[in-house]
Amino acid sequence: MTDRKTELAANLALVEERIASACAAAGRERAEVTLIVVTKTYPASDVRLLHELGVRHVAENRDQDAAPKAAACADLSLTWHFVGQLQTNKVRSVAGYADVVQSVDRLRLVSSLSAAAVRAEREIGCLIQVALDAGSGERGERGGVAPDGVGELAAALAAAPGLRLGGLMTVAPLAGPYAGRQQAAFERLMEFASRLRADHPAANMVSAGMSADLEDAVKAGATHVRVGTAVLGVRPRLG
Template sequence: MTDQPATVRPDRRAEIAAGLAQVRTRIADACADAGRDRADVTMIAVTKTYPAGDVLALAGLGVTDLGENRDQEAAPKAVEVAAAGVTARWHFIGQFQRNKARSVVRYADVVHSVDSVRLARSLGAAAEAGRDRPLETLVQVSIDGDPARGGALPDSADPDRGLGPVAEALAGAAGLRLAGLMAVAPLGWQPDRAFARLAEVAAAFRVGHPTATALSAGMSGDLEVAIRYGATHVRVGSALLGMRPTLR
């Protein structure tokens, strides 16, 4: 971030508008192919590593659902965007340590990446102390069940990482609202295989949590497949905003 107010270059706005038109067409076509209502799928613009000026351009084009994955970048960016008069809906989609919970709850409207009971408890305590309304939360699911990766483990009784215990911790926290599930297709898996497995996990999950219907899945390269398997939120970065700037 800089101390200068965020600005939008006309040429950059035109680039973003062109990318947005293409992504909106892809989503609409995918919904039509799947026999789904376009209104049932929310596009989250993943703005990590992109400047606040891009966020302002997106807002001017009607996009205010924004995704970030690093608190040290997201927190000041949210302040900068708010100072420009834009009301955004921030989705925190990355892994984070429990000591970041108090910071994240200050600006995030939805956290997609809760994958342990310990993190759920820390987030719940921070939300109850630091917010005037419940924080929406999703359980990040491990599709391949590899405990070395991020994500709660389906069909596991692990008291900290099992999907059931994590969901119960979120559902039982006064400062949180359990909204659904999130997943990323594992490396090496074809999208059809990954999202078919996620759809199975989601169907079983909703038996016990019928109001937790959000399903955050699919990115720039595989959003059509995710929509076919029931995604309600797709997380789009490069297809919308171009190649990412290099992280410093």
């Protein structure tokens, strides 16, 4: 193996061990949690190596980086997740490669994504990003809709052509009552997820947890964890 592939394999093994241990501690099956590797700022060559090592879910947060990378890896069997704040002027591009958009947080984005998905003749899975630091009617500092806006967005997504309501996503907040309390934040998200499934039983995906707090997310019940640094290394500074 190349030095980079050896490095990625070792890092993946450590992350896999962490997820497996967290599942065991929580009384969950390892198969209940899907690892999404966040490849932002890293090249398509790393995505190819990750695929060789068995990774099937990758995530990006900037369309200008993701679109060429997805095109360069179009021959691989990968599920591409878009996890960044999505501007409506980028929707048409994102709809061309993203299998899942995890950051839906406003009605205008639902209508734009729906139109783009229909145009591209694709079905896109959508997660509602919940901002646990946002008050009623506000958006979170890192994107996301306030908890009381989830129901309206869910109804819009469920009715939108070309889109499939998949569940909820959150990023552990840096401010507000859940700042520094990842476990409590993820448990709160699970409460919202349970309410969502009461109205939309198929919306059973809960994306939470990153390199530093994936154990908290698994313990709370997350179905997907988004891990970048722990697999790929410390990110280069963006100029």
